[in-house]
Amino acid sequence: MFLVLEPHDLVHRDICLRVAEFLDGSDDGVLCVRRQRAECIRVGELDAGDGNGYRTDIVVVHQFIGQNTSLVLGWHEQGLAKIDDLGLLALVVTLIVLVLAMCGVTFIVAAAGVALGVLEAFLAAIATTAGALFAVLSHLVSPRMEPRDTNGDAVDVTLHDDVRLVLVKVVVPFLEDFFALLNAFDIVDSHLDQHEKPPMKSYGVHCTRVCLRRKSLYTFIMKSGFVSIFGKPSVGKSSLMNTILGTKLSIVSPKQQTTWYNILGILNKKDAQVCFVDTPGYHKVSKSKLNKYLVETALQSLEDIEVVYFVIDQSAYPDAEYEEMIPIVTKLGKPIFLVVNKLDLDTAKRHDMVAAPFVEKLHPTAVFHVSAATGAGVSPLVKATIDAMPVGEPYFDDKTLTSHPxxxxxxxxxxxxxxxxxxxxxxxxxxxxxxxxxxxxxxxxxxxxxxxxxxxxxxxxxxxxxxxxxxxxxxxxxxxxxxxxxxxxxxxxxxxxxxxxxxxxxxxxxxxxxxxx
Ligand SMILES: Nc1nc2c(ncn2[C@@H]2O[C@H](COP(=O)(O)OP(=O)(O)OP(=O)(O)O)[C@@H](O)[C@H]2O)c(=O)[nH]1
Structure with missing residues (x-):
């Protein structure tokens, strides 16, 4: 099978091409290719055999056949070179047809010795070759490639089904590609051994590292973004961030307004980086300069975020302060997660009732009932947060916990x-x-x-x-x-x-x- 990728798309956005078959014989995957820098495609971590699916780096060997178009010739997975079945079939068919055509030309030249006959036979052979190839490719290639985005919707990558393009651009460089491909795998192999990264170009054939993974496990290679943990004092914002991060980064005390700064806490996952901002508790501004500073700081945390956690505790009710806070958050136009904390203290099981008036006013994207103290309900919250993050480069090195000095x-x-x-x-x-x-x-x-x-x-x-x-x-x-x-x-x-x-x-x-x- 040939996949036609578009480097133009790789530069500007992610593309996902459904592939009909995976290297392990499964058929439910997505080949995700994403451009990280001008010359290098993002590499996922090597993590084969992970639970009920797998994720692995592969090196795609491809040929630029136009400024914006590249033809995938085969791939290379964990030291195992693969020439795709359909690719191989097309190459073999071409070779056979060309050899037969050459035999035909030789036969005619020998039998008739007539120049015109030679030319006619040669043209007939070329036409036969092109026809055969067209039939094979149009039958096999086009139905098997449906570019999809992460939602499964069709992506406007049209060249894959442009059989004319495949014919015009592919037939001629076929033989060249065939040998270059064989060569390229050797080069990729030895380069990977020596440098642990693929050569970006070898013998006119380009190598691109991509991450191959099952759709059910990973939809994209990397997601990243910011979350503001916003709420009144003492509702448990710092405790929640610490529980999410699994370490005590933000200070906690039973006193209100313990947090004085926007504390950045970075959650690093294999396929996501979420940057949480723990904020000072929002409260009505008094004359105190410190109070004013704390409120200003909390509001700053709402700039440039992807999701806002509106944290209340299980004893909350919508008072005048909340009336002030709710429009501040709703006008951001970002997903709002209403987080009802201190579930462990809710012995009367009132938390749904507590949430109801906030749901009515806040129109949150989702509601979560958690206990930062026990960790109850925190995993679904983190999962939904990662899901809500846009695809993007990590903002920080994956060993970084905070940017705080x-x-x-x-x-x-x-x-x-x-x-x-x-x-x-x-x-x-x-x-x-x-x-x-x-x-x-x-x-x-x-x-x-x-x-x-x-x-x-x-x-x-x-x-x-x-x-x-x-x-x-x-x-x-x-x-x-x-x-x-x-x-x-x-x-x-x-x-x-x-x-x-x-x-x-x-x-x-x-x-x-x-x-x-
Ligand atoms: N029982 C219980 N206590 C909690 C929970 N979360 C936080 N607390 C306690 O609530 C108090 C305030 O917690 P913080 O995490 O400092 O709250 P905050 O919202 O960051 O407070 P400010 O710094 O005032 O904005 C502390 O005594 C925490 O131990 C929880 O889930 N259950």
Whole structure:
């Protein structure tokens, strides 16, 4: 079988060509080809024999037969060169017909010795060859190739059924291709052995790596996008992101407004990268500059996202604050997932009732009932989120968990302890800044300052005999060791910066930039 791919399409969008048969004899797959950079097609991970289907890299050997058209001659899977059956059949038919034609010419020349006879016989042979080839290709090729997109809808890739094109462009370079193809597989083999990547061009034949996988398992090669985890304070946004990521990236405390920054947490899957943004809790803006900063930061998270999680907890009801939040989210025009958290606390099984008024106003794409604490319901949420991501390049390296600098992670880990251990409003009067950090083979050494807004607050944080600050330092250090997986030395000093939370310049210096409006 010949597949006609269009490099033009490869450059601009993904194409999926249904193939009639797969290398393992199955017939329910999709051959996905996607251009990653100008010269290189995205390579999926080699992962053969995965559960009830398989995914594997293959190298497609193809020939550019026009500026925008390429003819797939065969492929190469895990060191196993395959010349497609139909491709081989067409090549053999061509060869046989050409040989017979040559014999006919020789016979006529020998028998008649007449120049005109030679010419007639030669033209007849060519016509026979073309006719035979046309019959074979039109019968076998066209019904077997139906370009489809991921939804199974027909894709406007028309050249595959243009038999004329196949005839005109293919018959002539056939013999050349045949030998080039055999040669190319050898070249691909040895190149893969040596360089672990295919040569992009060999003897006029091009090699392209693609990922072959069953449609039921993977629809596309890679999906990626951003999700804002939006909601009121303390509904469990940070806990939810941590549960999704399987690690405690965002700080959590029973106090409201623990999260002060948009924390990026990256979920890396084999076929998807989802970038979650944990946000400060949205609340009615008061006169406090810190509150204003937190709300502005939460709103910024809604820019350039693919999906928004509207997180409520199982005790929520649509109050004035929600009335303010709902239009902000609906006007984004993005898929909204209503996430009802703290399912484990819903002993009265009210969660459907709780969700109902939000569903009515928010018109969410889907509703999920989860417990960030126990993990219940989180897998379907993640699965639906991945499904909702567009096809695209990963934004970050697949080992990256967050784009947050280590300085901020260290400062936030200390701040988490302040929030967990200080009473009333005191945590909201403290800002934590990492002054210096050194990383060496021995581990990490960090100097952290805790700023308070009044002299009287300093003693409250240090505690009697320095006990409280010692505990804060010790627990924060252990948490950092756990998170970073290396030795940590932590030095925490308490300093007074009078009324820092009323001065925009100081707040900016502490990483809490708020607009002047
Ligand atoms: N029982 C229970 N508690 C939860 C759950 N999710 C979060 N919590 C608790 O709720 C409190 C607030 O959780 P966070 O994850 O900090 O909430 P948040 O929405 O990020 O809070 P802000 O930083 O104020 O925006 C913490 O004490 C969590 O332990 C849950 O599913 N079940």
């Amino acid at each position: 280590i300085e901020l992670i260290v400062a936030d880990t200390v701040r988490e302890q302040l929030f967990s251990r200080l009473q009333d409003e005191l945590p909201y009067s403290t800002a934590v800044v990492t002054d210096d950090i050194t990383e060496s083979a021995k581990g990490i050494r960090a100097m952290v300052s805790v700023y308070v807004a009044k002299d009287s607050q300093k003693g409250m944080i240090i505690g009697k005999g320095g006990e409280l600050i010692a505990t804060i330092k010790d627990v924060a250090r252990k948490n950092l060791v756990h998170f970073l997986g290396e030795r940590v030395e932590l030095d925490v000093r308490v300093k007074v910066e009078k009324n820092w939370n009323r001065k925009l310049v100081t707040m900016k210096h502490f990483g809490l930039a708020v607009s002047k409006k």
